[in-house]
Amino acid sequence: MPLPQVTEQNFEQEVLATDLPVLVEFGAEWCGPCKMVAPELEALSRELEGKAKVVQVDIDRSPMLARELGVQSVPTFVVFHQGRPAGGKVGALRKAQLKEMVEPFLPRAAGALKPMEVAELLRRGQVVLVDTREAPVFARAHLPGAVNMPLDEIKGRLAELHMLPGAPVLYCRAGDKTRDVAAELAEQGVPVSFLDGGVLDWEASGLPIERPD
Structure with a gap:
């Protein structure tokens, strides 16, 4: 299942205004490593459904957003929590590494x-x-x-x-x-x-x- 595509127009609504932690992949259509990591992101999105959001931003379609956040290479992954960036990593990551970025912000069951x-x-x-x-x-x-x-x-x-x-x-x-x-x-x-x-x-x-x- 394709991940939601976020642009400069709806970034605030989809990422900054949500109550859930959000993992954003900044990528591009021409980016080979982005294609490699896509199945890992989709699997993580399914696993964290209802607990966190996983979305993508195409830096060619949202260049101002990429510049504002200091994205210099793709793929770049940034976790947003309570409307603020809370951590980032660069490069083709595996699902476990991506989950590790989000885990500190996930809601926990009692105990x-x-x-x-x-x-x-x-x-x-x-x-x-x-x-x-x-x-x-x-x-x-x-x-x-x-x-x-x-x-x-x-x-x-x-x-x-x-x-x-x-x-x-x-x-x-x-x-x-x-x-x-x-x-x-x-x-x-x-x-x-x-x-x-x-x-x-x-x-x-x-x-x-x-x-x-």
Whole structure:
């Protein structure tokens, strides 16, 4: 699905006046690297639908805008948050790198913790990771020091969960299942944290995984 094209005429409305963070690609039709990165941008746009906007600006059609923002080469990526530029990068980037630019400005679910935040809390001994996947999956590989408590058992083992020697942080493969459980528990007055992005984002952040010898 093609990305929205923004021009000097509607830039304020589409980028500066929106409540969502916006990733803008400044590119051009003649730009080879822009064509290479297009599928990455489109995939990111689908993933962040409702949380952030991803749009394109053609510098040949909006030269004044490109000059005002100091765009000197294409593709250039700029994140706008609350009507202001909040960061930029130049060159053909992968989806993970583009997402990294936007992530600090995305709305978070209650209890969500990013991998690097969890890693720091682990280092301080303040949390215990709770792997909610099935036992055979846990046995093959899990996050450092994690205990196994399958997802369908969590609600019946809340006392055990809160007797761990640190605040429990739930995790699953992608973070979606533990996000939903954390939301349900919060509604019942039992707030609990979860690893945003799950094992996939943990590994993508270059953090260690424990595997049996």
